[in-house]
Amino acid sequence: MKSRWTLPIITLAILIRSAAFAVDIPDVTFKTREVGTVIFSHKFHIKQKGLKDNCKSCHKAIYDLRKKVPFTMADMKKGKSCGACHDGKKAFGIAQCVRCHPAGNVIFKVKETGPVLFRHDNHLAIYACRSCHTKLYEAGPNKRTTMAQMEKGKSCGACHNGKNAFSAGECIKCHPVKEIEFKIKEVGNVTFSHTAHTGMYPCGECHDKLYLPSSGNKRISMSDMEKGKSCGACHDAGSAFTVKENCDKCHKM
Template structure:
């Protein structure tokens, strides 16, 4: 028994302990390397690389394993890739060993090429989506190409003339891109787009595929430019649905645009240019939430925000926002503008299908010294 205990101790001291120490020293080296990298302490980095030349190849190998591990987040993988590349380059320069750099260069090139291809693919449809509310449905682009079809270009703005947002959201479509599992099979069975595009209410989705599959084609131009709108056709559709389209109320026949050249829907509604339908159900009861909230700005150089619930309730259901996006209790949601571009809070719609939040004064429109009614709720500024 004593001999076995001594043998185990010896094995630990001879085999396990050095490995643990090596691992610890590798991690300590990596931590110090990253610290110098982030603080741009080049002189300390040079000394560090020269003093640890024996362990650098192993550290680089581990970094590359992490950089190519798809279970890790993209940001973490890219960071590890940058560190590995920097370390290999310095190892070559200071220790005259280009082995690790030669080994990882093809891997880095492959990763960079894939990233470039992905970026190029993501930019491909930007012109089609430049007009607010348009989006290209290209998840199955290769399969569509095989069928001789372009991706679908969906024009939110054209549908919005005929329908309030609440007609589709959230009963037919969740208000989140790529979350609905849209398929031709579902559409032709009367679901999703097929609720309306059934050959009766609107053209059938089982015929003339190019009516929708037109992204990147010359025919798509009319969906990127509201000036190309066919007033007579829209009026016919609106009346068929029970809505209204009154182009005679437009100034000079043009749809009103804001300074970013997106449609000003409120101005158009106030001018009674259109009256979209609120539901496909005959016994539909309109939800009403007619109050206002004054969001007090904490910055001296920008006015307060007067939020009008009714303006929003005219378009969307209360359940679209509450409680998933905003909690019901006033002040409970910690609203931050830097979260808007990420699609949170007001950014759930604004900047995608409603006017961009870059148009600051569309919301920050209530002077700080203006007296508002007693019925207005106040939301204190957070500091």
């Protein structure tokens, strides 16, 4: 049963309730396709000087709850919606995008190499949102990109081409590696140097062929290595010194 009084009554109820429990008014979530979600906090705003308990400063001076209309950033720059106050004087200006559109670290999970970190903050020192959104990415799940596609200019490769930024060939700048310590009681620990080996081989030479990029690999015995497993795939007196001798080149004795 809807009448033209329903909304005013609800609003009145909320107003009465909120006079006593001002903090109870829920956050409002705006979803955008391009740059993600914006949360508007009633709780925070009604505590501001000049706005305290004053629903009227926004309702319906700025927002009419009976006809919710989406606003664009262009509208806001002209003083509509958030832009009525966020003008750089009454409140921080519209130019400070990330204060309303949080853009944090993004982690790409890559099975073959381990996680890749993309840092918005470092990139935002150089670029505006529109350099990447939505030309290269939606702010949401995107289709996965392979390195082969990146080398043709997709995703990170649009800039990481050796001209605008370091090239997609410099694997460890995006896929970080660390030195690996194998703990062996009997004969002393072994340090495997990624840095030394990635200077000679691409990641794919070892991952996933010989090792998963995780510490969850099965332990390998020296006799298996002599048959060509793990380090023994190369350390066979062919490509590199053999595991049948040279114990102290690998084991800290």
